[in-house]
Amino acid sequence: MDRLAILGGDPVRKEPYPAWPVFDERDVAAVAAVLTSGRWGGFPYPGPQTATFTRRFGELQGAEHVVAAANGTVTMEIACRAAGIGWGDEVIVPAFTFQATAAAPMAAGAIPVLVDIDPQTYCIAPQAVEAAITGRTRAIIPVHLGAQMADMDAIMEIAERHDLIVIEDCAHAHGSRWRGRGAGAFGHFGSFSLQSSKILTSGEGGVLICRDETLKARAISIMDCGRPHDAQGTLYTMGANYRMAELQAALANVGLERFPEQLQQRQEAAAYMDEALSELPGIRVLKRELRHTTRSFYRYIFAMDPAVYGFTHEVLCDALEKEGIPAELGYPPMHRYDLFQPRLSRLPVPSAFPEFFDYDHLHLPEAERAGQREAVWLDECIFRAGRQGVDDVVKAIQKVYDQRSLLVETGQTGR
Ligand SMILES: Cc1ncc(COP(=O)(O)O)c(C=O)c1O
Numbered sequence: 001m002d003r004l005a006i007l008g009g010d011p012v013r014k015e016p017y018p019a020w021p022v023f024d025e026r027d028v029a030a031v032a033a034v035l036t037s038g039r040w041g042g043f044p045y046p047g048p049q050t051a052t053f054t055r056r057f058g059e060l061q062g063a064e065h066v067v068a069a070a071n072g073t074v075t076m077e078i079a080c081r082a083a084g085i086g087w088g089d090e091v092i093v094p095a096f097t098f099q100a101t102a103a104a105p106m107a108a109g110a111i112p113v114l115v116d117i118d119p120q121t122y123c124i125a126p127q128a129v130e131a132a133i134t135g136r137t138r139a140i141i142p143v144h145l146g147a148q149m150a151d152m153d154a155i156m157e158i159a160e161r162h163d164l165i166v167i168e169d170c171a172h173a174h175g176s177r178w179r180g181r182g183a184g185a186f187g188h189f190g191s192f193s194l195q196s197s198k199i200l201t202s203g204e205g206g207v208l209i210c211r212d213e214t215l216k217a218r219a220i221s222i223m224d225c226g227r228p229h230d231a232q233g234t235l236y237t238m239g240a241n242y243r244m245a246e247l248q249a250a251l252a253n254v255g256l257e258r259f260p261e262q263l264q265q266r267q268e269a270a271a272y273m274d275e276a277l278s279e280l281p282g283i284r285v286l287k288r289e290l291r292h293t294t295r296s297f298y299r300y301i302f303a304m305d306p307a308v309y310g311f312t313h314e315v316l317c318d319a320l321e322k323e324g325i326p327a328e329l330g331y332p333p334m335h336r337y338d339l340f341q342p343r344l345s346r347l348p349v350p351s352a353f354p355e356f357f358d359y360d361h362l363h364l365p366e367a368e369r370a371g372q373r374e375a376v377w378l379d380e381c382i383f384r385a386g387r388q389g390v391d392d393v394v395k396a397i398q399k400v401y402d403q404r405s406l407l408v409e410t411g412q413t414g415r
Contacts (some may be wrong), residue, residue, distance in 0.1 A: 002325070003398075004403050005324070012323040012344045012392050018265025018384045019381070021201050026257070030251065034049060035247075037405060041245045042244050043226045043243060046068065049253060053249040053253050053287075054066040054067065054068050058065045060175060061174075061183065062182040063184060065210055066208070066210070067220050068243075068249060069243065070204065070244060071205060074206060075192070075208040076100065076169065077104040078223050079188070079219065081237075085108055085109075085165065088136065088348055088350070089111070090111050091111070091138060092129050092133070094114070094123065094141075094142070094143050094150075095114040096367040096370055099334070099339040099380075101334075104141075111356055116364040121148045121149075123139075123144065123145050123151070124147060133158075139166065143169040143175060145301070146172055147300050147301065149183060156187070156194075165187075165189075167191060168187045172198075174192060176292070188215060191206065191209075192206060192209075194207065201255060202249065202251040204247075223242035223320045240278050265383065266380060266384065267297070269384075269385070269386065269387065272387055273378075273382075280394065280397055282304055283303070297328065301376065301378065311406050311407065313376050318412075325378050326379035326382065327378055328376075329377065330375050333368050336371070
């Protein structure tokens with residue numbers, strides 16, 4: 001048996017996985033055309049590249065009212081503010097997500113209320129949402145995490161019953177569909193990131209799908225320094241500059257040309273991965289939800305069983321990295337996340353609920369299990385490397401499993 005690479009042996013995969021982002025002469029030409037046009041920025045909104053991009057992105061997700069912005073954090077802040085959410089309002093967010101999902105409503109003045117996830121999907125648990133609703137709750141931000149979608153049937157039913165705004169955080173879900181309907185087209189808003197690691201990228205960038213013309217006009221106004229963008233030209237808001245630049249929109253337009261083929265490629269490889277991983281001991285594949293009709297793959301997340309391996313996901317990820325497999329721990333649970341420091345804000349924490357920002361006493365078992373012990377995030381690039389790309393991952397996990405006792409004995413797990 002080949003010795004583990006982390007113990008000095010040869011790695012399973014010696015060839016790097018395909019780089020991201022990809023580009024070719026089309027991107028160079030698109031950027032050059034914007035440069036020579038002299039219209040580089042996002043003012044006045046929308047420029048020609050931005051107008052084309054929002055129309056085409058709307059076609060991808062099946063949405064009519066689309067706004068392009070600076071990134072996928074401000075899009076959620078804009079959504080909160082366009083919906084009239086502000087000081088002291090509560091917004092329910094899952095505890096297993098990137099910092100931005102909780103920080104964006106805070107930037108609008110709202111208090112994020114962290115709730116637990118469904119262990120089958122690692123997305124927000126509808127029953128936890130229901131249990132967290134108070135008289136101050138104004139919105140829910142479900143996150144479509146990795147390659148999964150939150151249960152949008154259950155979330156929308158709860159939201160409608162309690163008259164709540166829904167902002168879908170689709171930073172990972174470009175191209176995803178639930179019962180044939182695009183991610184971001186269920187809630188009042190759908191927020192996407194085009195940051196450089198995302199599966200559609202312009203370096204930095206964000207997209208906000210709005211449910212109707214009025215929300216869209218408010219959102220554009222907020223992101224365009226408060227200028228009116230409604231049909232009458234009378235709707236001013238308290239705004240700032242959160243516009244996307246034309247240079248970014250040009251890159252996003254070329255990215256959209258490549259997107260369908262990449263989506264297909266990742267889907268095929270990921271279906272093959274589902275099968276292969278299900279055979280491995282101590283590995284749990286997340287739920288393959290049939291209502292999730294088109295899956296896109298930003299990260300493929302699976303769960304490992306620390307009781308079977310004798311160590312947690314950290315050691316498995318380290319060992320896989322050494323085998324040439326891009327595997328990450330993903331996010332810690334939000335209430336244990338170094339990047340998330342709500343106490344440094346000056347938000348009023350309702351005196352009746354000081355525990356909102358006192359996370360020492362907050363226990364969300366599923367988010368903690370996933371974020372601190374079990375979840376392994378595989379990079380999207382694996383799924384652009386054909387079956388061999390997947391076979392190498394499976395071989396590497398099997399190799400770590402076979403030599404797990406050696407890892408324990410040699411003290412490689414002593415964290
Ligand atoms: C789940 C999630 N939400 C929001 C964001 C914020 O997007 P951006 O980096 O474009 O601000 C990201 C990623 O960066 C993310 O992963």
